[in-house]
Amino acid sequence: MGYANKVLEKLVQNFGDLEIVKHGNNTYTYNKLNNRANQIARVFLDLGVKKGDKYGILLYNSPEYLEIIFGLQKIKVIPVPINVRYGSTEFKYIYENxxxxxxxxxNDFVEITKRVIKEQKFEKIEHIFVLNGPIDKNFSGMINYEKIIQDKDTTNLEIQVDDDEIGLLLYTGGTTGLPKGAMLTHANLYNATYLTPTHGMKLIKKKKIPAKALIPPSGMKMKFLIPTPIFHVSGLMPVLTNLGMRHLMIFPVNKSFSPKEICQIIQNEKITTVFMVPTMYRLWLTYSDIDKYDFSSLTMITSGGAKMPKEMKIQILEKFPNIVLVDGYGSTETIGTSTIAFMIHDDIPKIKKGYIGQIVTGIKMRVINEEGENVPVGEVGEMIYKGKSIMKGYYKDDIKTKEVFNDEGWLHSGDLCKMDNDGNVYYVGRTSDLIISGGEKIFPGEIEDILRTHPKINNVAIIGKKDDIWGQIVVAFIKLEPAEKMSSTEVTDFCTSKIASFKKPRIIKFVSSLPFTKTGKLNRIEIKKQAENLT
Structure with missing residues (x-):
């Protein structure tokens, strides 16, 4: 049974009038979401769209985004979320791939869409559905979305969708090259929806975490603020989870991240839970007027999409001592959470660098060495996974798929970690980022975490540079706080006594900015290119 049938249609049966998503003044119940999904599904049937056809979604977060995903899934058409920050070259790649x-x-993307289609002669793009604005009637295939769905039948369709069929094609962030299309089946999406809630409820029953982490206090309604984009797994996962848990999701109206808007929504809507990536939290926590707002409704703060530094975890728990802090770790290929950490204020003394929690119920994980053997407790190795939420493979890329899946079906994450005797997992870095200098293994994240604690340093990127003698040497790209000055000697002196001498940066480059990918992660490929000519 397909995801939309198994989850959305079943929720409609018992909770049809329950409000599930809000965007500005536009609020959807389960009934409205399902009805409009059925309408777009019927539009596609009338247009003769075939099973397995792929349709891109270039939208900001909105209820319409969800109805389009579910409507396409109901008729076996595959949704392809696309990053709204892409430029024409990246659009071209996704369209083709x-x-x-x-x-x-x-409507914001009408002109760039027309330009890309004209320049690249994408004749196979048959339909362009435009939301939130007028269409260009002279451009072939352009359709007003609202007009074409408004009179369609809203009843459920009788189309059998198998669990193993592709339900979504979600592209990775492309931090190690061009983005790859992760094929996520309907079964993958269904199992991912309930991973975190199932794990959390088990911990609540064992009294390991407070009930308010998942169950709203008496008299309160669970309201979940999601500013992270749905085209990224860090936006998709909280949407799926809250859809299944029947929590009202609220999307910000601003098309770019606004700390002020986040504060206003939390106060005015009495938000109980917010999900953001660490970069968003950094902007929010340093917002000059943050203390002018009432955040007393908050019971849980959640994060994902990138590793949250130890210092930020402590900062959040000290600023909001009554909340539960949840930090999830995973990837597009695992549809989000693989490990998860639940923390409260009393846990502050126990929080260690790199801590990403414990393995989520329903996921199997091993930590292995280069020979594929399990490493002893406390030693660093690569995380590999198995589970019902793990992707089917990469679209049109059998070579990459075979590279990440071993013969027993374990997914190689490329992430390095270590585990302790209690099952706690600590992130160390990426296998591709590992620096080996004079035979010693150096993990960039360790050095970055230390340097970020210096009051003059805003951000830092550590990479390895080829060296004839040492194999690789450590290079630091450092962005200082505004108006601050710092010498290379200050940097190396700060590292003394904190890390071994072989881990200290040999080359230090102060920069006005660091390059990031379109998904907000450090672009290490670009940084390594910049390091090539440094001496």
Whole structure:
């Protein structure tokens, strides 16, 4: 049974009038979400769209985003979320790689869509559905979304969708090269929806975490603020989870991240839970007017998408001592959470660097060495996974798929970690980022975490540079806080006594900015290119 049938249609049966998603003044119940999904499904049937065709979604977070995903899934058409920050070259790559037959776009993207299609002669793109604005009637295939769905039948369709069919094609962030399309089946999506809640409820029953982590206090309604974009797994996962848990999701109206808007929504809507990536939390926590707002409704603060530094975890728990802090760790290939950490204020003394919690119920994980053998407790190795939420493979890339899955079906994450005797997992870094200097293994994240504690340093990137004598040497790219000055000697002196001498940066480059990918992660490929000519 397909995801939309198994989850959305079943929720409609018992909770049809319950409000589930809000965007500005636009609020959807389960009934409205399902009805409009059925309408877009019927539009596609009338247009003769075929099973397995792929349709891009180039939209900001909105209820319409969800109805499009579910509507396509109901008729075996594959949704392909696309990063709204991409430029024409990246759009071209996704259109070609995903074999896009049509696309849903916000009015903001009409001109760039027309330009890319004209320049690249994408004749196979048959339909361009435009939301939130007028269409260009002279451009072939352009359709007003609201007009075409408004009179369609809203009843459920009788189409059998198998669990193993592709329910979503979600592209990775592309931090190690071009983005790869992770094929997520309907079964993957279903199992991912309930991973975190199932794990959390087990911990509540064992009294290991407070009930308010998942169950709203008496008289309160669980309201979940999600500013992270749905085209990224850090936006998709909280959406799926809250859809299944029947918590009202609220999307910000601003098209770019606004700390002020986050504060206003939490106060005015009495938000109980917020999900953001660490970069968003950094901007929010340093917002000059943050203390002018009432955050007393908050019971849980959640994070994912990137590793949250120890210092930020402590900062959040000290600022909001009554909340539960949840930090999830995973990837597009695992559809989000693989390990998860629940923390309260009393846990502050126990929080260690790199801590990413424990393995989520329903996921199997091993930590292995280069020979594929399990490493002893406390030693660093690569995390590999098995589970019902793990992707089927990469679209049109059998070579990469075979590289990440071993013969026994374990997914190689490329992430390095270590575990202690209690099952706690500590993130160390990426296998591709590992620096080996004079035979010693050096993990960039360790050095970055230390340097970020210096009051003059805003951000830092550590990479390895080829060296004829040492094999590789450590290079630091450092962005200082505004108006601050710092010498290379100050940097190395700060590292003394904190890390071994062989881990100290040999080359230090102060920069005005650091390059990031379109998904907000450090672009280490670009940083390594910049390091090539440094001496």
């Amino acid at each position: 995903a074999d896009i037959k049509g696309i849903f776009i916000d």
